[in-house]
Amino acid sequence: MQPTPNPFLKLREEAAKLLNAAVDNLGFDITVSPDDLKPTRNLKFGWLCYEHALRLARTLAPPQTPQEFAEKLVSHMPESNVFLKIEAVRGYVNFYPNLNVVNHLVISSVETLGDVYGFEDLSDGRVICVEHCSANPCGPIHVGTLRNAVLGDTLARMLRHAGYRVLTRFYVEDTGRQTAIAAYGWQFVADLIKRDPRPDEKIGIVYTVVNTVIELEELRRKAATTSDPDQLSLINHEIHRRVGIIHNQMERDEALVKAVLENLSGRPVVDEIAQLNLRYEQGDENAVRLIRSMVDLVVQEFQKTLEALNISYDRWDYQSEIVWSGLVNQILSRLKQTPFVREEGGALIFDAERAAVTLGLKERLRFHFDEEIPDLTLTRSDGTALYVTKDAAYTLYKRRDSDLLINVIAQEQSLAQRQLKLLLAAIGERDAVNYLVHFSYGPVVGLSRRRGRYMTAREALEALQERCIVLLRERGELSESEINKVSRLVAVGALRYSMVSIEPDRPVQFDPKRMTDLEANSAPFVQYAYVRARGILRRAAEAGVSPNGDPSLLKESVEERLLFMIARFPESFRYAVRTLRPHVICEHLYQLARTFHRYYEAVPVIKADPDTARARARLVRCVAQVLKNGLDLLGIPVLERM
RNA sequence: GGGCCCGUAGCCCAGCCUGGACAGGGCGUCGGCCUCCUAAGCCGAAGGCCCCGGGUUCGAAUCCCGGCGGGCCCGCCA
Known part of the structure; x- marks a missing residue:
């Protein structure tokens, strides 16, 4: 099989083809799509399984047991060189890959695609604006805000890798x-x-x-x-x-x-x-x-703090400039022409409920029909505009050079973000309900300023780096200047990973100990897997072992597991982008790294027989490539030694 | 009062979109592994009414309804 951006999809397609041939042969009116195949949870069941047989069996004429149906499917399938074995077990149809073919497919795909392996182009030509962080300029960035910044930056990286043109913006809220x-x-x-x-x-x-x-x-x-x-x-x-x-x-x-x-x-x-x-x-x-x-x-x-964390912006927009440009006043005068605005003691109030009903947007904005949407105050009695009003102006400003606007903003602002859409709809920007996306994320809880449990981004990074330095000195392999550099990169990775590895909706408990974890499910764990892979490749080169062996020599079950994880990386990427959930990438990298650590401990590469050594070195190079691609995607530094 | 989010081992977290094969990890605890590609690693053990109750289904951690618990929002703050 030819190298492909998505090897696992190839396998799905092949399995679907075989199943379709089988149902044709059996005379059933069923179409199997590649999506109907599922990756198995355990490789003892093969790589792919078809479980719809369980459901379909009873609906057929004559009805049959799932196992009977599954067996019929298997026996009516044409031969395939992609799958070595296809088995009906308890109503499932399990597909076991022919490793002679599949190993080569996976490895050659990674080798051909290199730095872009895994990154399918999912774009539609739209320019996407990701506004994130946007901390008030009246204090340092603390770890709560950092969740926003890291999520936003990672989202932007994901979208760029998916082929979108992305414009990142930091909104400096200097008025108010x-x-x-x-x-x-x-x-x-x-x-x-x-x-x-x-x-x-x-x-x-x-x-x-x-x-x-x-x-x-x-x-x-x-x-x-x-x-x-x-x-x-x-x-x-x-x-x-x-x-x-x-x-x-x-x-x-x-x-x-x-x-x-x-x-x-x-x-x-x-x-x-x-x-x-x-x-x-x-x-x-x-x-x-x-x-x-x-x-x-x-x-x-x-800028300094964020830059240290690999976070940068295409634009730094000042709220004051939006105000001074007259855009906010334009919004206000347009709003005043609508029937939804009234004055109370000099302040302007927006009747969000009435606007939503009149414009028929209540359902679209996920308000219940009997839920009264609160009023929104547009201006103070001295005439100055409030946040949402200014944000409406800023939205139009951002819209000038982007098609889709993603606002990375805490969950607690969900109502305000929906009111913002109403405001825009009220002045004729009805499409705002489509082009404006509130990327909401849960709070970092336990950040009580009262009890001094309040940590700045800088403090978190420094604490992390300190711990790395201790570890590196114990190890005694690197010079002080290297230790300084490496500890910084590891700290950056660890901090970013801790912010982005949990589902955005979930509230995270602020815990300095866990945030500065250097073990287990953490960036250093993944970075270390990469370092180990590169170490093997270095030693292999010294020993004259070239990474060019025959992939079909990779027969160990842990090798199969590695290939499986590598093959599925493009699907994880796709899923992460489609659902805007970076933690999916973390999860995949973690699993791959875990498998690789196991491999490292269990299976010798350089000291294997020469042919096997060359094949294993080749696999190791692919693992390193995928780890690197994933870490790059997450903005986590990749190191050669640590 | 209304709305949104979360609830999976002592603690922390995947899995939920698209229902399916014994619910996966990590930390911590206990016990092992460095004369061998970096031990930030690996192996093993103990640890679960997947918050509760109904419903849908051949089958529910996953979908639906109703509760409970925690957080948040309903500001001339952002």
Whole structure:
């Protein structure tokens, strides 16, 4: 058989062909498609099985038992050189590959395709925008946000490998309340922070302090007007918590926190922050200078942090630019012409329920017919736009150069994302319900700032690298400079893998120990399998063993397992892309690596007889190739030694 | 109150789309394997009412309905 991008599909097709011939011979009106074949769970049942015989047997005239039917199928099949044995067992039809043919097919396919083996072109010419991370520029990137960034980056890589043109964007949300809060505090302490090696972390402290002070003021005002003792004790509890937060920040940088607090006292903080935001959106020179001086600093740190993790962006879009360009006002004036917008105390409110009903989009957006969709506030009473409104403008902006827009945004924003589609539909962008995709993912839970269980991306990476360094020194095979480099690459891989190896919908428990796991189901496990494979190939070359043997000499069951995993890699890729679930790739790589580690321990390559050695070296080279392709796909570094 | 997501071994996670052969791994525990291609590895043992109850089906971890438990959303925050 000729090399092919998808060897397993070839086997499916062949098995389907044989089954169709059998049902024809038997005179049944049944068509078997390649998808009706399933990979077996255990190779003792062969590589493929047909299980529909179980279901179909009873529907036939005359009815027969599944086993009878399966046996008839087998006995009425033409000969095939692809399958050595085809067996009817308990109603299944099992296909055992002819390893003389299939081994060669799989290996030559990998060798022919090389770096692109596994990556089927699934594109339709569309340009896909993947917006991800988009952290507020008022603090460092922490591990929660990192889940977003790594998922987004991996998605983008997957789509690129699937032949799409992909545009990745980071949306810098530099307008709005949160950034204004941080910038408000920043103005008093900018000089303290500017030369700090980690300004983003300091700005994070400033944000937390200012925000907490505001909350405290509010709580105290509430306490003063309440006489209900239950209510009062609840409020007091909340006040206590806030005080604790301030103390917490104090421990991190006392001078900074004190400086902020001193400057805040006696000022109408809330009003001044609102004014700052308003002036920024209006393009006031001083406000722009102030906010941008902080935002630029944080964005630089974002770039450094993300770059260290192999994450890069095609565009960095500033929310402020969208506002200043007039796009947001255009959206607002178009919305005002619809019957869905009303004014309340100067603020504009969007009647999402009415819009959805009128436009007939309730069902399409997965709202129940009797579910009341909440109103959405479009603007504050001072006229400044809220997040979803600005996002509508940004959507149209992104749409200018992309056909499909994927927003990687936490699950908790699901309602807002649906309201966003309604907003767009209301102004005539009805197609937004199709071209806008909310890629939702579950929370990282247990990140309590209260108890200081709060870890930045940088801290996670550093902790991981420390552990790698310890391990590498124990091993004593690499020089200090190599250790430095290798530990960084392993840490990057481990962190990325921990973020992307679990199903996106699932909430992940924040656990520094597990996140910094270097064993078992982790990136280093896969990276190490690659290193071992490359080690064998290096030694083989030294020993004059060329990776060019006859694949049919690969008869060990663990070799068959390796070939099976290699053959199925393109299908895993396809499934991962189709469902936008990167963890499918992790799972496949993990299984392949696991099988290879077993192989490594159990079967000698170089020391086998010369013909077998050359065949095994060839297999090892293919394993290395697939591991590399998979790791590249995930943005996880590939190393020669570790 | 309404809606969304999650529930699989002590802990963590695959499998659910497309129902099928004894439900797979990892961590941890216990016991083994480095004079041999890097032990971040391998082998073995113990550990499961697949949250509960119904339904559909020849067959349900998987599909449907109803509960329960946990998280989140319903802000002039994002």
